[in-house]
Amino acid sequence: MAEKRTKNKILVTNRSARHEYEILESFEAGIELKGTEVKSLRLSRANLREAYCGIKNGEAFVYGMHISPYDQGNIFNVDPVRDRRLLLHKREILRLFGRLKQDGLTLVPLQLYLSNGRVKLEVGLARGKKLYDKRADAASRDAKREMERDFSRRRDA
Numbered sequence: 001m002a003e004k005r006t007k008n009k010i011l012v013t014n015r016s017a018r019h020e021y022e023i024l025e026s027f028e029a030g031i032e033l034k035g036t037e038v039k040s041l042r043l044s045r046a047n048l049r050e051a052y053c054g055i056k057n058g059e060a061f062v063y064g065m066h067i068s069p070y071d072q073g074n075i076f077n078v079d080p081v082r083d084r085r086l087l088l089h090k091r092e093i094l095r096l097f098g099r100l101k102q103d104g105l106t107l108v109p110l111q112l113y114l115s116n117g118r119v120k121l122e123v124g125l126a127r128g129k130k131l132y133d134k135r136a137d138a139a140s141r142d143a144k145r146e147m148e149r150d151f152s153r154r155r156d157a
Helices: 015-020 037-044 089-103 132-157
Strands: 010-011 022-030 052-058 059-063 084-087 106-116 116-130
Touching: 010 037, 015 022, 015 106, 015 116, 022 106, 052 089, 059 089, 059 116, 089 106, 089 116
Parallel strands: none
Antiparallel strands: 010 106, 022 084, 022 116, 052 059, 052 106, 059 084, 106 116
8 A cells, every 4th residue: 555645845935925925825736847847846946036926818827937957958958937837726716816806916936845746836825015014023023032032041040
């Protein structure tokens, strides 16, 4: 009896997304890739910093995601920043499209990971943070860090 692998190997994360946006909801999407792109991703040679997602003609796409060409790929390598289709259910796409148009939200790629040998992209439905929101988050992080530091000092003493 074959056991299912459930551990996800994170390949690339978009660290700036959680700083720039307030993530309201996240979705797991498959991504349409060529063979050499998968090999590059397994080596974690991708960048999500400039990437964003959108819906065009009833299909979801990720734009601006850079996957470095595979070194041994020769003629099979494709354009590193080409638009890649996201594999979502039709009702998910329609729901996302409605939220994007109505609420003024955006779709942000959060991380790429391997799940059971397949590359998945975690996409977040997000609202942009204002400067004061970013400052408040930084202040709360600092306060939490300071409280943990004080707690560990008291415990050790």
